[in-house]
Amino acid sequence: MPGTNGAIGLHHAGEGFAGQLRSLSVTSVDKDELIRYAKTFLGVPYDFGTGSYEDTKKFDCSSFVRHVYDHFGIDLPRTSRSQAQVGQTVDEDDLEPGDLMFFYTPGRYESNRIVGHVGMYAGDGQIIQTYGRPGVTISEFDDYWRKRFLHAKRIVD
Numbered sequence: 001m002p003g004t005n006g007a008i009g010l011h012h013a014g015e016g017f018a019g020q021l022r023s024l025s026v027t028s029v030d031k032d033e034l035i036r037y038a039k040t041f042l043g044v045p046y047d048f049g050t051g052s053y054e055d056t057k058k059f060d061c062s063s064f065v066r067h068v069y070d071h072f073g074i075d076l077p078r079t080s081r082s083q084a085q086v087g088q089t090v091d092e093d094d095l096e097p098g099d100l101m102f103f104y105t106p107g108r109y110e111s112n113r114i115v116g117h118v119g120m121y122a123g124d125g126q127i128i129q130t131y132g133r134p135g136v137t138i139s140e141f142d143d144y145w146r147k148r149f150l151h152a153k154r155i156v157d
Helices: 031-039 061-071 143-148
Strands: 088-090 100-103 117-123 126-129 137-140 149-154
Touching: 031 061, 031 117, 031 126, 061 117, 100 143, 143 149
Parallel strands: none
Antiparallel strands: 088 149, 100 117, 100 149, 117 126, 126 137
């Protein structure tokens, strides 16, 4: 199928997967290529709850991750909370480029254990993500992010 690189797509309806954890293993996506593609969006403006990039030329955290993976034929859910339900859980010490990293957002929910943000591990202790100005950016996985880190998921092997 053109444009899919042999990847397996996850198809979803609405908010997601009825609480089911899905495991996905895709071997044909080059992780370095995935990160290179993600970096082409550096500086694209952030807009919480935005529509599709094609319509708005903006991203929120989950639409950015979804857009990047979609380029490789992988259809992720729309929200970070739903995205946190797919893939294989990965220990922080075993992060690889392309792994999704989930964080809580202070003050958004009653509990700090609820996913409110997603970024993508870019390698070398860095996260490519979007959450405000300057839009899509690369951040260090430093104490600020470590304190908010909940878990990571691997979507591609």
